Amino acid sequence: xxxVMQNPRHLVRRRGQEAxxxxxxxxxxxxxxxxxxxxxxGLKFMVxxxxxxxxxxxxxPKERFSAEFPKEGPSILRIQQVVRxxxxxxxxxxxxPPLGQPxxxxxxxxxxxx
Amino acid sequence: DAKTTQPNxxxxxxxxxxxLPCNHSTISxxxxxxxxxxxxxxGPEYxxxxxxxxxxxxxxxxxxxxxxxxSTLILHRATLRDAAVYYCVYIQGAQKLVFGQGTxxxxxx
Numbered sequence: 001x002x003x004v005m006q007n008p009r010h011l012v013r014r015r016g017q018e019a020x021x022x023x024x025x026x027x028x029x030x031x032x033x034x035x036x037x038x039x040x041x042g043l044k045f046m047v048x049x050x051x052x053x054x055x056x057x058x059x060x061p062k063e064r065f066s067a068e069f070p071k072e073g074p075s076i077l078r079i080q081q082v083v084r085x086x087x088x089x090x091x092x093x094x095x096x097p098p099l100g101q102p103x104x105x106x107x108x109x110x111x112x113x114x
Numbered sequence: 115d116a117k118t119t120q121p122n123x124x125x126x127x128x129x130x131x132x133x134l135p136c137n138h139s140t141i142s143x144x145x146x147x148x149x150x151x152x153x154x155x156x157g158p159e160y161x162x163x164x165x166x167x168x169x170x171x172x173x174x175x176x177x178x179x180x181x182x183x184x185s186t187l188i189l190h191r192a193t194l195r196d197a198a199v200y201y202c203v204y205i206q207g208a209q210k211l212v213f214g215q216g217t218x219x220x221x222x223x
Contacts, residue, residue, distance in 0.1 A: 043213045045210045045212065100209075102163060105158045
């Protein structure tokens, strides 16, 4: 049973470009979460999605960031017009229903902005 | 918002028990306490979780104080592979994990 798969593992972008981060949850998991980890800090919640629905986006910056979890395919975290401050590790997690189950994390995408 | 407080770092010796403390005096009565650990360049790994009573699994034990204001993660026999940052985490709204700064555990051979 494959774990949570994230790609790419490393992504380099120049300021002003777009970054797309992908996450395939574990089989049977219908809940997907995105977290961001700045250097030497703990993880911060960004968004929680179920298939085709954003349930909680209280941790998402108001501009330039968006997330989706389509009916088919992986969840996507999209960052438009990236800035230096977006440099971080972005982790995806998934869990099965019902709510409150332990979350299983991928190994993250490390985004570097030049 | 509730929060968790942990020591920044701890050190132990291989094959000895390790007790990692966490204070969470402001969590609500229905919030579960979860523990995750993170190795370098990896995502967090679930360790254990509980609500009121002590819990055991193949990785660790979790001792929760009777007043629920603190808990202790117990690694019964530490190995070098247990060196990691350990996070005491609570779940907000049944789905949002709230991480603190964590405890960096060093294991000496």
